[in-house]
Amino acid sequence: MSIFKDSTILITGGTGSWGQELTAQLLRDHNPKEIRIFSRNELKQVEMKHSFNDPRLKFIIGDVRDIKRLSISMRGCDFVFHMAALKHVPVCEENPDEAVKTNVLGTQNVIEAAINNDVKKVVDVSTDKAVDPLNLYGVTKACGEKLVIAANKETDKTVFVCVRGGNVMGSNGSVIPLFRRQLETTNVLTITDKRMTRFIFSLSDAIRLVLKSTVDSVGGEVFVMKMPSSTIMDLAEVIKEELGNEDTKIEFIGIRPGEKLDEVLVSRYEAMDRVVDAGDFFIILPFLDLPETLEHYKDKPRVKMEEFNSRNTKILDKHELKDLLKKNGFLDPIFDYKEVFSNLTKEQLERITKNDKWVI
Ligand SMILES: NC(=O)c1ccc[n+]([C@@H]2O[C@H](COP(=O)([O-])OP(=O)(O)OC[C@H]3O[C@@H](n4cnc5c(N)ncnc54)[C@H](OP(=O)(O)O)[C@@H]3O)[C@@H](O)[C@H]2O)c1
Incomplete structure (x- = not known):
């Protein structure tokens, strides 16, 4: 029987791509x-309410920066999935204080509210950008992970776990909707560097793994999704071949600050002696002294690897x-861009893609 049957669940950022799936x-x-x-955002909630039309859904307007609101909202909750974040790399670079308030202080508020309410399990959704971070978004998500794992030392009642994934296709602000929009407007697909690789995964598979890690975790682990990757060049070429025309061009605009050639999901340091292979996941065991967790995994062999990145995983x-x-x-010929690109004019799109405003 599912552990979620008859449970009460709160999802911060529930109106986002991951939250809706x-x-x-x-x-x-x-x-x-x-x-x-x-x-x-009330509009996103109203739209979600209409599209789901399910009486089991309750909508709460609130900000993760507001611990009082979070604490009230978590009353009687069994599970919390923490997905609210400022996640656009350039936005975080340009508004560092806001990124810290939402992604770091907001995460600590989620932890404290969960402890106050004896929530059974809190799952923090993290990203490859948090590994050896090069940009502030990654730094804030890395801080979030550290706070969440350390929270296991504060209580015996709530279990805290992180699940780390790379890019999912088509999520708000990701490169596939950008390419599709570019085909319709400029007919030029922009690539920063042709050597670049990125993890690529479907949103439904990512969420399936979030749920599996919730079931399997005992507290203090970072579950890392094993994802395949692709070169950005192949991605652009496939989209051009399938949907473009003879005039479609691919343009190279140069690597941008905060952008890596390859993304990393398990760092060299993490990979040294604390990674367990668990089928769909690598599980990174905590650096902190969490005896019950270490006991749980004591007979599981440690994986020997240098690091896990988008170049040494399977490249499609x-x-x-x-x-x-x-x-x-x-x-598909008709494509729903979601809210990020739908209202952009040709000029705005050009500005985003040419002026260092976009990082996948
Ligand atoms: N997309 C990816 O490929 C990817 C990969 C790995 C990890 N992740 C992680 O997965 C999570 C979800 O990503 P996503 O792609 O679903 O993002 P998204 O579509 O941009 O959704 C973000 C959600 O967070 C909410 N939010 C933002 N600031 C908030 C605040 N201060 N208080 C409360 N809610 C807030 C947003 O709603 P409002 O704006 O209405 O508040 C929205 O519901 C993030 O933590 C991200 O770091 C994403």
């Missing part, structure tokens, strides 16, 4: 009693990439 899978497969969607070839894109609807 999580909500859909929980409602479809796990029969929870109630899911509380916690976020700031163009056929596999095309199949994956097709299967997930990204090559």
Whole structure:
């Protein structure tokens, strides 16, 4: 039986790409009693309410910076998924204090509110950008991970765990919607550096793994999703071949500050002696002294690897990439851009893609 059956769940950032898919899978497969969607923008909540039309959903306007609101909202909760974040690299670079307030202080507020309410389990969703971070977004998410893992020392009642994933296809602000929009407007696909690789995964698979890690975790682990990757060049070429025309161009605009050639999901240091292979995941055991967790994994062999990155994982070839894109609807002639690009004019789009304003 599902651990979520008849449970009460709160999702911070529940109106975002990940939050909506999580909500859909929980409602479809796990029969929870109630899911509380916690976020700031009322329009996104109203739209989500209409599209889901499910009485088990409750919508709460709130900001993770507001611990009082979080504490009230978590009353009677069994599980909390923490997905609220400022996640656009350039936005975080340009508004560092805001990024710290939401991603770091907000995460600490989630922890304290969960402890105050004896929540059973808190799952923090983190990113490859948090590993050896080069930009402030990554730094804030790395701080979030540290706070969440350390919270296991503060209470016996609440279990805290992190799950780290790389890019999912088509999430708000990601490169596939950008390419599709560029095809319709400038007919030029912009690439910063042709050597670049990125993890690539479907949102539904990522959420399936978030739920699996929630079930499997005992507290203090970082679950790392094993994801394949692709070169950004292959991605652009597949999109050009499938959806472009003879005039479609690929333009190189140069690597930008805060951007890596390859993304890393398990760092060299983490990989040294504390990683367990668990099928769909690598599990990074805590650096902190959490005896019950270490006891739980004591018989599991440690993995020997240098690091896990988007170059040494499986790199999809163009056929596999095309199949994956097709299967997930990204090559359909009509495409829903979600809110990020839908209202941009041609001029705004050019500004974003040419003036160092976009990092995937
Ligand atoms: N997208 C990816 O490929 C990817 C990969 C790895 C990890 N992640 C992580 O997964 C999580 C979700 O990403 P996503 O792609 O779903 O992001 P998203 O679509 O941009 O959604 C972000 C959500 O957070 C909410 N939010 C932002 N600031 C908030 C605040 N101060 N208080 C309360 N809610 C707030 C937003 O709603 P309002 O603006 O209405 O508040 C929205 O619901 C993030 O933590 C991200 O770091 C994403």
